[in-house]
Each structure stands twice: as structure tokens, then as C-alpha cells.
Amino acid sequence: MPPDSAAVAAWGGTEIFQGQPCIRLQAPQGDSALVALHGAQVLSWVAGGRERLYLSPQAVFDGQSAIRGGIPLCFPQFNQRGPLPKHGFARNLAWRRVLSGGDGDAQSVVCLELADSEATRAWWPERFAAQLTVALGAGSLRVQLAVRNTGDTDADAWSFTTALHTYLRVENVEHVHLRGLDGCARWDAVADARGVQRGAVRLAGEYDCVFQAPAGPMQLLDGAQWLQITQSASLSDTVVWNPGAELCTRLADMPPDGYRSMLCVEAARIDQPVTLAPQAQWQGWQELRVLQAS
Numbered sequence: 528m529p530p531d532s533a534a535v536a537a538w539g540g541t542e543i544f545q546g547q548p549c550i551r552l553q554a555p556q557g558d559s560a561l562v563a564l565h566g567a568q569v570l571s572w573v574a575g576g577r578e579r580l581y582l583s584p585q586a587v588f589d590g591q592s593a594i595r596g597g598i599p600l601c602f603p604q605f606n607q608r609g610p611l612p613k614h615g616f617a618r619n620l621a622w623r624r625v626l627s628g629g630d631g632d633a634q635s636v637v638c639l640e641l642a643d644s645e646a647t648r649a650w651w652p653e654r655f656a657a658q659l660t661v662a663l664g665a666g667s668l669r670v671q672l673a674v675r676n677t678g679d680t681d682a683d684a685w686s687f688t689t690a691l692h693t694y695l696r697v698e699n700v701e702h703v704h705l706r707g708l709d710g711c712a713r714w715d716a717v718a719d720a721r722g723v724q725r726g727a728v729r730l731a732g733e734y735d736c737v738f739q740a741p742a743g744p745m746q747l748l749d750g751a752q753w754l755q756i757t758q759s760a761s762l763s764d765t766v767v768w769n770p771g772a773e774l775c776t777r778l779a780d781m782p783p784d785g786y787r788s789m790l791c792v793e794a795a796r797i798d799q800p801v802t803l804a805p806q807a808q809w810q811g812w813q814e815l816r817v818l819q820a821s
């Protein structure tokens with residue numbers, strides 16, 4: 528469905544970024560976020576005067592391709608774990624703005640919806656409604672996905688996997704520490720090896736691991752910039768990804784040295800797909816919060 532630009536404009540807070548209709552969220556103390564209708568993708572989060580998300584300078588904004596950076600949503604399939612296009616189709620389609628119904632005002636909260644359509648049923652036959660709510664707080668950003676099976680009561684249950692595929696901006700990925708995953712079971716997708724994480728995650732080269740999500744918050748230590756990352760228990764996996772130098776040169780929508788400036792810390796549901804009976808609903812969220820370094 529094409530973006531309903533007129534309706535979106537009537538709600539205010541809209542702007543065009545790289546040719547794409549977007550919604551600008553503003554917090555009183557100066558923080559802001561930018562959310563594209565395409566993919567319901569957060570493209571920017573400025574907190575404490577600093578951009579916190581990585582958006583590739585070579586990202587493609589053609590209204591069809593996945594946008595490299597920000598917070599893409601993988602739904603209803605994570606990666607290539609199924610017959611659908613990689614990471615599902617939600618990041619390739621235009622979402623529409625709906626009433627948020629939540630806390631906060633229209634300046635700091637936006638809710639976008641994607642329901643099944645001819646386009647989605649060409650890939651996946653299920654009837655669904657997905658809502659992505661982005662809430663900007665003082666030094667925080669919370670992204671919540673709610674999914675409902677809108678099938679008739681005598682319809683079948685269906686399953687999905689998902690990820691909030693957050694690209695965090697870092698000074699130099701080889702200098703960061705990601706704390707909070709110590710003791711978590713992990714599958715290293717590069718080496719195809721299972722193990723348990725010991726200590727903080729440090730990176731040197733390509734990194735692609737699916738962890739059992741930690742019970743508490745993680746902390747990303749990037750020099751003097753600290754970020755707390757929390758996810759709901761319903762998102763039971765955490766993915767940490769960086770393409771490294773060699774793979775990065777093969778990603779057409781990233782500059783060769785782009786990998787240095789980003790680290791994906793993804794709140795995901797992969798190993799145990801969510802199964803929804805007709806009319807049942809599920810939700811999951813990730814929250815990012817700026818911390819004072821100590």
C-alpha cells in the first residue's frame with residue numbers, strides 16, 4: 528500500500544527524509560527521533576545532543592528495499608530461517624500511522640500498523656495486524672511490536688519469528704565492550720559453534736551470535752558513552768552482529784569502513800517461534816537508555 532501522505536501530514540510532525548515520509552518525535556529537553564513509514568523503521572535517535580543510531584550513508588531509500596541502519600524490523604521471519612525473503616517482508620513495505628492509544632503525546636509517541644494485504648499474502652497466507660510503537664523519553668527510546676492473529680476464530684494458528692534489528696552508532700567497534708551477556712548460552716553463526724559467553728562481548732572481525740537473552744539489562748560501553756539496552760522477556764534471544772571489514776566490502780549499501788561505526792544489538796525471538804491462535808496477541812519491546820559513564 529502506498530504511504531498515505533495526506534493523512535500522515537494532517538497529524539503533524541511529518542517530514543520527508545531521502546524521499547520517504549517520516550514522523551519526527553520531539554522530547555522537551557531536545558531529544559528527537561525520526562521514524563519512516565517504510566518498514567516502520569526508526570532512522571535516527573538523538574539523545575543528549577548525539578546521534579545514537581547508525582544509518583549507512585549508502586542506504587537505499589527507494590520505498591522497496593530494506594534500509595541499512597536505524598532499527599529495521601524483521602517480521603514474520605528472522606534471517607533465512609524459513610521460506611520467506613530474508614528477515615521477512617515487514618521492512619520492505621509501507622506502514623500506516625494509527626492512534627497510539629498509549630501513554631505520552633503525539634510529539635513523543637508514534638504507532639504504525641501493517642496488516643495483511645494482497646502483497647503480504649503473496650508471500651505468507653496468514654491474516655495479521657502488526658503495530659510498532661516508538662516512544663521517545665528523556666534519554667530513552669522504547670520500540671514495541673504487537674502482533675495479532677486477525678484470523679476468524681475457526682482459522683488456524685500460525686507462528687512467526689522476529690527481531691528489532693537495532694544498529695547502534697559507536698566510535699570504533701573494536702573498542703566497545705558489551706556487558707550483560709556473561710553466562711548466556713550462545714550460538715556463533717560464523718563458526719557454527721555453540722557455547723556459553725564468558726565476560727563482556729568484544730569484537731575483532733565478523734561477529735554474528737544468537738544469545739539466550741539475559742534476564743537483566745545490557746550495557747554498551749563506548750568510551751565515555753554508555754547505553755543501557757533492555758528487552759522484554761517475550762523477546763527471548765539477543766543477536767549481536769557486525770559484518771567486519773571483509774563482509775562489509777560486499778554489502779553494496781554500506782561504505783567499506785562502515786562496520787567500524789556500528790554494532791547491531793537485536794532483541795529477537797528466534798529459537799522458539801511465537802505461535803498465535805486466532806484473535807490472540809503477542810508483544811515485545813526493546814528499550815535504549817543513555818547512562819552516565821562511571
Ligand SMILES: O=P(O)(O)OC[C@H]1O[C@H](O)[C@H](O)[C@@H](O)[C@@H]1O
Pocket residue numbers: 593606613614716735736766767768791793
Ligand atoms: O543484510 P541483512 O539482510 O539486513 O542482514 C544483516 C544481518 O542480520 C542479522 O544480524 C543476522 O544475524 C545476520 O546473519 C545478518 O547478516
